[in-house]
Amino acid sequence: MSVSEAVAARKSVRAFTSQQVDPADLRRLLVDAAQAASGGNVQPWRLWVLTGEVLETFRAKVRGLREEFPMGQEPEYDVYPPDLWEPYRSRRFKNGQDLYAAIGIPREDKAGRRAQFGNNFDFFGAPAAVLVGIDRRMGPPQWSDVGMYLQNVMLLAVERGLATCPQETWTSWHKVVYETLDIPEDVMLFCGLAIGYEDLEHPINTWRSDRADPSEWIDDATLRAQ
Numbered sequence: 574m575s576v577s578e579a580v581a582a583r584k585s586v587r588a589f590t591s592q593q594v595d596p597a598d599l600r601r602l603l604v605d606a607a608q609a610a611s612g613g614n615v616q617p618w619r620l621w622v623l624t625g626e627v628l629e630t631f632r633a634k635v636r637g638l639r640e641e642f643p644m645g646q647e648p649e650y651d652v653y654p655p656d657l658w659e660p661y662r663s664r665r666f667k668n669g670q671d672l673y674a675a676i677g678i679p680r681e682d683k684a685g686r687r688a689q690f691g692n693n694f695d696f697f698g699a700p701a702a703v704l705v706g707i708d709r710r711m712g713p714p715q716w717s718d719v720g721m722y723l724q725n726v727m728l729l730a731v732e733r734g735l736a737t738c739p740q741e742t743w744t745s746w747h748k749v750v751y752e753t754l755d756i757p758e759d760v761m762l763f764c765g766l767a768i769g770y771e772d773l774e775h776p777i778n779t780w781r782s783d784r785a786d787p788s789e790w791i792d793d794a795t796l797r798a799q
């Protein structure tokens with residue numbers, strides 16, 4: 574598989590089969606992804622891998638709190654800036670609309686939407702999950718380094734026939750994460766990453782998100798002039 578093919582094939586998968594991920598393969602993938610570039614080569618990513626009993630115990634703990642907090646607890650950081658503006662506001666809105674439409678949940682079905690959103694907190698049923706953190710003292714440049722690492726993980730996963738979904742929504746459960754796992758106080762949870770094999774039968778996975786027209790974000794007049 575070429576890099577171009579992996580980039581084109583990668584998508585966020587929100588339903589997984591029960592097939593387990595080989596632990597040695599998963600570790601290899603996570604280690605190989607660290608070939609990512611990072612400013613000053615500081616490699617600021619920190620990872621906690623959840624599989625088997627540890628993952629089930631963690632899931633059960635979150636499940637126990639979901640009735641009280643159906644949309645999660647207080648997030649540790651703003652996933653989006655408050656009062657998101659255009660064009661980002663519309664893009665975000667459309668993404669949500671398209672996702673719910675793909676699984677036949679109409680706009681007025683608030684309970685259905687809540688239930689689908691709540692699947693985030695089950696890692697969408699994935700057999701493996703990674704929690705990704707970063708030293709709290711790091712700033713935007715290092716957060717972007719973590720993003721590059723994550724992209725490598727997701728592309729290497731595609732190459733191995735695995736599927737992923739990055740999940741910022743886990744910031745809403747940071748308290749449970751810190752209570753349950755041995756994460757040093759100076760590390761902040763950035764996101765979760767569900768990993769497993771795509772459930773090809775599930776309608777949510779048949780949907781592909783679209784992209785803004787390149788003219789909205791690239792000024793390539795010099796290229797076009799040539």
Ligand SMILES: Cc1cc2nc3c(=O)[nH]c(=O)nc-3n(C[C@H](O)[C@H](O)[C@H](O)COP(=O)(O)O)c2cc1C
Pocket residue numbers: 583584585586587668693738739740741742743764781782
């Ligand atoms: C850092 C990051 C966090 C994300 N968090 C979530 C999440 O919490 N829940 C979710 O369903 N999708 C999440 N996504 C997936 C995005 O919605 C998705 O990448 C976007 O809609 C584009 O679709 P694609 O990944 O299928 O190409 C996240 C993506 C990124 C990069």
